[in-house]
Amino acid sequence: MKRVLIRVLLAGLLGMLMVGNAWTAIDANVLYQKHCAECHGADRLGKVGPALLPQNLKRLRKKAAFNVIRDTRPASQMPAFREILKPKEIEALVAMIYTPLKEIPPWGMEEIKASRLEYHPPGSLPDKPQFDAQISNLFMVVELGDHHATLLNGDSFEPIHRLPTRFALHGGPKWAEGGRYIYFASRDGWISKFDVFNLKYVAEVRAGINTRNLAVSHDGRYVAVANYLPHTLVILDARDLSPLKVIDVVDENGASSRVSAVYTADPRESFVAALKDIPEVWEIGYMDKPPSGFSGWVHDYREDSGDAHKEARFPVRRISVEGYLDDFFLTQEYDRVIGTSRGMDKGKEGSAGQVVDLDLKRAVAQVSLPGMPHLSSAITWEYQGRTVLATPNIKKPEVSIVDMQSWEVIKRIPTKGPGFFMRSHEKSRYAWVDVFFGPNKDLMHVIDKQTLEIVKTLKPAPGKTSAHVEFTQDGKYALVSIWDMDGALVIYDANTLEEVKRLPMKKPSGKYNVHNKLTRSRGTSH
Template identity: 65%
Template sequence: MRILILLGGLLAAAPAWSTPDAHTLFLQHCAACHGGDRLGAIGPALLPENLGRLRPQEAARVIAEGRPATQMQGLGKVLDAAEIEALVAYIYSPLPAVPEWGMDQVRASQVVHVPPGSLPDRPLFDADPLNLFVVVELGDHHMTLLDGDRFEPIHRFPTRFALHGGPKYTPDGRYVFTGSRDGWVSKFDLYNLQLVAEVRAGVNLRNIAVSADGRYVIAANYLPHTLTILDATDLAPLKVIPVTGADGKSSRVSGVYTAPPRNSFVAALKDLPEIWEISYADEPRAGFAGGWIHDHRADSGDGAPAERFPVRRIPLDDYLDDFFFDQDYLMVIGASRDGGRGQVVDLDTARKIATLDIPGMPHLGSGITWERDGHTVMATPNLKEGSLSFIDMGSWKVIKRLETLGPGFFLRSHENSPYAWTDVFFGPNRDAVHVIDKQTLEIVKTLRPAPGKTAAHVEFTRDGRYALLSIWDMDGAVVVYDARTLEEVKRIPMVKPSGKYNVWNKTRYTEGTSH
């Protein structure tokens, strides 16, 4: 079809062209693997919320050239540049409405690869099961089980695409659970080196948590606006909790963590100024029965009463994007990514007790605490400013702001270490890691383990003697340091390793690590 346009009062014929129909192209070339609704199938969901780590330019390259070590084949010989550009714009456009992913969909997605109780109860390897590390390798979507004494890999598992939020263990360390951005929760038997069960708990997942008794797994979802509770035995869904406020407005869930002494999960909500406490106790906790809301709208699936996991709403002055607990799990310390201030919330009284003067964009999900001069100190990195904030947890006043070489993402220590380690994740100095004396609050050494490559995420061995650091590069490594001398001990090649998670530290909720 030729289009007539008016140029200087004369009719002229325009060249024949048409805008590519991205929806039709998607159905023809992408829907078989990624679902006609873009929610994912054998391939990942293609939604802006799920593509946060993939830039549009890189997405265009993947469409044209494919992705190595996956079933994604390049379409560069089939589609022209305009069609690829239209597909990129389409997959980065939000859905018109929040997708449905309720109990029926969760239950239908469950896959049990190995029946519970059918595998031996002893590890197949000779290593301390409580000093193992799981290393997430984002570069090719694997995770490596690492011996924390010999620093030798034991096994390498393929994982779901784009793990997010950190793996979580059962108390004995035998099983580890992972969550992917696509909402898949997977259970691995570390003793027998096998994937044993999977289920899709949502469409876009932020993180998961495991109850302190190891019986339940909970998934925090951006899409849909739900919290999904699973049986840790085989990942069967137990309850899907719609996340809505008193006014009926629904909310994404920013994150959820377990509070062991309370026998509960605590969740931060992205779009509501509230946090929720969800009890997983068999009986209501003494003294805390009041304030629990028995949500009859929640889908408990197999006939279990909706009251099984009651919700306690705690109103706040502002939203929380991330948070951490004090060591007694009485206080939640959190902040909004764009709020510039932190909040301290007393879980027992269900009220805010202090405001923290933390400018910029504090990353309290990486906050840590320790004892200094008879006081408990907390520290947090900043995603926007090159600084660390140190706060007295008695007065909730800032003790010091320490300038760093740039904004950081992770802060880690260990109860047996005199030092805290922080990366400089953003900016030109991303290859630097600062080591800070926890008593003087001064930088004692700046390490550059791989000049020009991002260095991040330190995790300690069970005894705190060694610190393991990641080089976030396709040709990356886990670098092992003596935690006292700060000298390099070993370098283990890995494919863009992100986080490393020590069984002991993560199951004993030790001081200095994230929970």
């Protein structure tokens, strides 16, 4: 009898060892449902707290995630679990949230409509600003450290209002209607509309599960949202963020793709989208009247309830490209796209740049851009009677200067490390570029746009990352972010390159000036 009992116990123990991974998974799921589901959703798609999916946690390393669960994080309502969960239990939770879901739940028109929150209906708030400042020179400064943004007077450099934002804003907020409204996108898909005149949010909607960025039509009527999850482009009514159309991003063979980014092409009355997994660029029209003949345009009518006029709205035009355009830049005329395809330069390290003509629907030139140029941060200016494009590089310590007529690289300016953001202004003689990656991250290079030489290297805060310059409306001042929890906004005289003011902030990142963004300044991203 004892031998039988011992065999049973050994068999049970062996079974537990053989399915150890399953036990861990079950245990993690039980822990998650008990401690996490109420705020992050039983399906991990997020509720009060952010979505806990590997796609949404790319900026958070596993070790950092362990520390967040154990100790919580600044400006968070999440409790610390150090007294509740054992280290092995926290490890199991971390492993779980970094495991992709077997199937991504649908997030279409029905789910988007159900998520919409309206705080103030259109027309219910006063049309006059509730503060005294020049609207065209306002800045919105995103503070990633504690999920806030600061509305800044660009003349006095005094904060007007500090507002909470959704977790992990991504892609840069977009101004509209002369600075009356600004739209935010979070990595979790939340789109928020803020009435700057009245310092209040007016509406929010969750347009996706994992979102890259948003764009606002030049007339302020529509918002386009680019999603990684699900593989969709979503068109919203800018007035109240109600969804108008959900476009599934698939090619002619049914293969689907993440959307890397979406941009507004003002003269074309369209949005232009970069795709991550399909060798195409998409153009989505938002014109009132359909393009003549609908040549080359494809329609998806599933969200359009049979109305003939609605069926013609937001047609899609597909443009084939070589490889996948991970990142791209639209020319100031919005007729051409300069994009990079990783590893497309015949097996050599880096990227091959393509120039795609949106009207001709094909590539018309190649550009030699090794490494990983950050074209969405590229800028242009006039140099010796021609227009040049300048782009930082995420993997190489250089700035590439490209002649936009011949598409030849006329100079590569060595820097102290790879950079992320580059900025200038039509009225400034200088272009600024950070050294975002590597040991020299606290440096900021200033380049003379006519000599193409670095004339000064600034160190705004030794040991802390300096990034993302933005200019005032008149180009007289340049604002630099100190990307640190104990960070600051540093204002420089753009001519003398001397510091004039410093404002403490919580890991400030991007700063967005009304005039420069709405006029599509050559010196800033659009």
